[in-house]
Amino acid sequence: MRLLSLFLLCCCSFSSQASDSLSVVFKSGEAGYHTFRIPAIIRAPDQSLLAFCEGRVNNAGDYGTIKIVMRRSMDAGKTWSPIQVVAAMGNLQVGNPAPVVDQTDPAFPKGRIFLFYNTGDHHENEVRKGNGLREVWYITSTDNGLNWSAPVNITTQVHRPLQSNRNSSYQFQEDWRSYANTPGHAIQFQQGRYRGRIFIAANHSAGAPQNQFEDYTAHGFYSDDHGKTFRLTSSLTIKGSNESIATELSNGNLMMNSRNQKGDIRARIISISSDGGQNWDTSYFDTQLPDPVNQASLLTIGRKKGKAILAFSNAASTTRRDSLTLRISWDEGKTWPYQQLIDAAPDQTKNDYTAYSDLVYIHKNSIGILYERKGYKEIVFKRIQWK
Template sequence: MLPFIACLLLPAAVLAAEPAVTDLFRGSGHAPDHTYRIPSLAVTPKGALLAFAELRKNNGGDTGDIDIVLRRSDDGGKTWKPMQVIADFGMDTIGNATPIVDQRTGRITVLAQWNRLPERKLAPGFGEDSRRLYQLHSDDDGMTWSRPENITEQVKQPSWSWLATGPGAGIVLTRGTHKGRYVAGINHRETAGDAPGYYAHAIYSDDSGKTWKSSRTYASRHTNECEIAELTDGSLMLNMRNHGSNRRDRAIAISKDGGETWEDTRWDANLPEPQCMGSIRRATWPSDFKPGLILFSNPASRKSRQDLILRGSLDEGVTWPLAKLIKSGDAAYSHLATLPDGTIAIAYETDRYSRIALTTIQPADLQSAPEVANPDGTLKENAAR
């Protein structure tokens, strides 16, 4: 049965309609605001919705003069305050904002990555020709932000060149022996040993971000951008971009020790992908004999970045019986957040990276997945009409 999905009684054509959207960030195609990319969302302790992005000032590439910018909504995404820059390293790159919201202390921590050189020229180690990790924080509900702090040597191995946060958001664990731990998805490129390549894992902090450690084991090779969801038994699910293998499915790994180690990686054929970032977030925990709801969004295609679908799982990410078409056609990176009233917010890139849009839907807008997706997880042709 599909709890709370009363909308299944509505005509399929009504359900398949794409929700209304708001432009969060729109690039001009020229300096100083050429392109906005890499959206991430966070809900503050006071209930505000924060939308982070990269401002790529001079072009749409991954390297150059790139800042982290932020917009704030105090009414659930209906209206937005002007954009502010929260991290600027001059002509260098600071990006992949990965927020962690601590409801207990009120602190919002943002992890981010820095580099001066393009990816192909990054060197292993900790110098200015390599990739570094920084964190900054806000103690006033996201109104003002600290100076970025370099945490690279706490979490990086000398043989890694590439090192990237998220993108997406981290979490604060709510149960088990590691309750209160900060955990965020991360990925690196190993340059030494018998199996060089990209690997996803996590970093974590047991002192509210004062110090950080990196996972001792990693997901399989060919895993990259990733996000983490906490499961009801206290284990963690790492949902990862496939990067460099012949598979066009999402990669999954489980940790039973709070992100310190990861079990064998599997590929979820129910979650197709074109090698692109995706977002996994818990919306609700089980209660009153109702299952919890975990959400996942990504371009549901094995060919190209198109057809953004939001999916819902009622069994802790084992199956995905619920779905909603968010954007047919061109769509790339996306990120999810759940507002205090249960509304689901989705930020996503579209129109060939020229803008980042946001839409909100209710959990009841999710429908039976066969109404939206083919058996292989890709978008049904009639769902886009």
Template sequence: MAEVKLVVIVSAFVVLVSALPSFATFLGPTQRKVSPLLLEEQVIWLAGGGQGGVSSYRIPLLSRTPRGHLVAVCEARKYNAGDAGEKFLAIRRSEDKGMTWQPLGYVLDDGTYFDGIGLGSILVDEETATMFIFYSHCPHFEKCTFSTTYVVNSTDDGKTWGQPVNITGMIGMHGREFETGPGFGIQKKHAPYQGRLVTCGHSHPKHGRMVSCAYSDDHGRTWAAGQALLSIPFTGKHEVGDFVPGETELVELPDGSIVINARNQYHYHCRCRIVFRSFDGGETFPLQHLYFDETLVDSAVAAGLYYHDGVMFFSNPANDKSREDMTLRWSYDNGTTWAGSYQVWPNAAAYSTLMMLHTDTEDSKYIYLLYEKGQKNAYSTISLAKISIYGEL
């Protein structure tokens, strides 16, 4: 079984990460200027027992299917809003570009197991038309002692799903919690390792906090783990100011490198995002390419990241102290600088994810934002916003 490879972070770390990255040398094609406009918004899941008898819906995932449709996935928390507790893995599909959504369905049910399903990420292999959902079991070590990582797949555009496969041994975790995302994984479109499936995640402090990526070069039949970026301190109790990278989202740049944007759990250096980069398909993260993006103010939350046609998009509650003010930002130089921002929702908001459809030129004018939203409680709904990228109706 593969063992997780660890990278040691030395005392020179603060010096190494101070400078901005040299992403600007890998610009995409010249683009029209982004000028976002919210076109429409609808509630996909409503908390409070009115939809499927479920107490709370959290951790939104959104993906484009192999046939060009949309699928949304989340944790349906049966009895309370807590991170632990019994859950369904809920799903809804849209075959008309998000205009209407099929009724609520469930991929998995963890029964009465207290600390069961923990999302997770969704990934599409476009070469085999297969969709994957990653989740962990016993992610919080509440009333359980051994964590496992699973993947479940669909070969019919997300209509039905197979049996879960335990990949814990393949990625060398052996009881250590590894929770991908939340968000989506990628299939690399460029060398090196073109066609590789990659999803990244983080671990629980019980066995040491770290971030690493899982990858497959055989279309998801087997999985391996890349090098781990460790927290400081690695084990023990963490305090405000410690270096603890958390929930991740990733995109591939045109030069084949991968950018990972991570939650800065204990606000090391700033109340902002941690950004790092891999040049070998998620296997290693050179420290000289790790930095803190102070423009991306953040209270410690899962954020959205998307790259298309020379533009990088980022979504999060743009507030350094509280979960409110859902904002979309965009960059023309791969995140080196951010050209502008657009407020989608001024009130309570939390986790978010971004997605686009690429079935035709018209689809490339829109970006979809699935996010946790409410007036005072960010977990009142999971809502979908369709945004015109260039301000066209």
């Protein structure tokens, strides 16, 4: 069912024009939103680019009245359509957009877009204390994001909350509390025995808050039947693993790249699965990928001699969110010989400058990156020739 009511255009329609290959997609303070954060981007079946983020209405905080908004580009990121609200639920927090295109469902031969997201009714720290609830939802679009279905609640399939005064069906003994999708794009396996599998990286906290955020652990969930049902993966063994993103490797293998919320090791956590993300063969810190306790993006952009070519972006600093860097690996993440500084603070300010980002494949040797800039004042898009 398509709900045209979700196709809400901002009253001050405008189109951002690129300048020096950089276009401002979302600018804080515009269109009735205090702040825009948490970018995600995909290429739709019609080749348009769909840029998602959280539209935070009243303040810049992670909790409050928050909607998921989207803008579309038909010219590879040079210009962008007016803002469209795609997910909202009253005064609840609606966030962590994780879009992906299902390209293998015979019922939708032109492709169907899934957008996974979370809702929350309290601050994250209060949810960790058991005083609130995070839920997991998705919506779909069969017309390249113009219209969206009614939301589907999949919390009982992919989350394990102990109890809730809003829904008595949540009685899981695991006592998961905080919960977040990736943020950034989700993935679909393109080849091999797991072809068609939709995989969404995620994380949760379990039980009462622990020192150094050790109640957090990364995990994932997936569907092998085009969203009819979902299954949880096993969780990582590294305590404090948090925001994650995944990509397909070769031979049904999957890599998940996670934030270390503890901050004791300022590097990304890498986990490898040989069964399509159901279980984890190994997890380790990759010191080639320095990180200031932040989000990152990971994307398969091609194949060479049967091996996945990977692109990775993050704020490549151990002290603050700055120095957004693109890296390329030709050996499925063992080494990252190519690196390019995308953006950095023009001065020696100690504040965050570049933070969250998400990558999208445009065409051979061309990648798009949607990222937070100028201390969360704007979300911009940049097209990069990497070779």
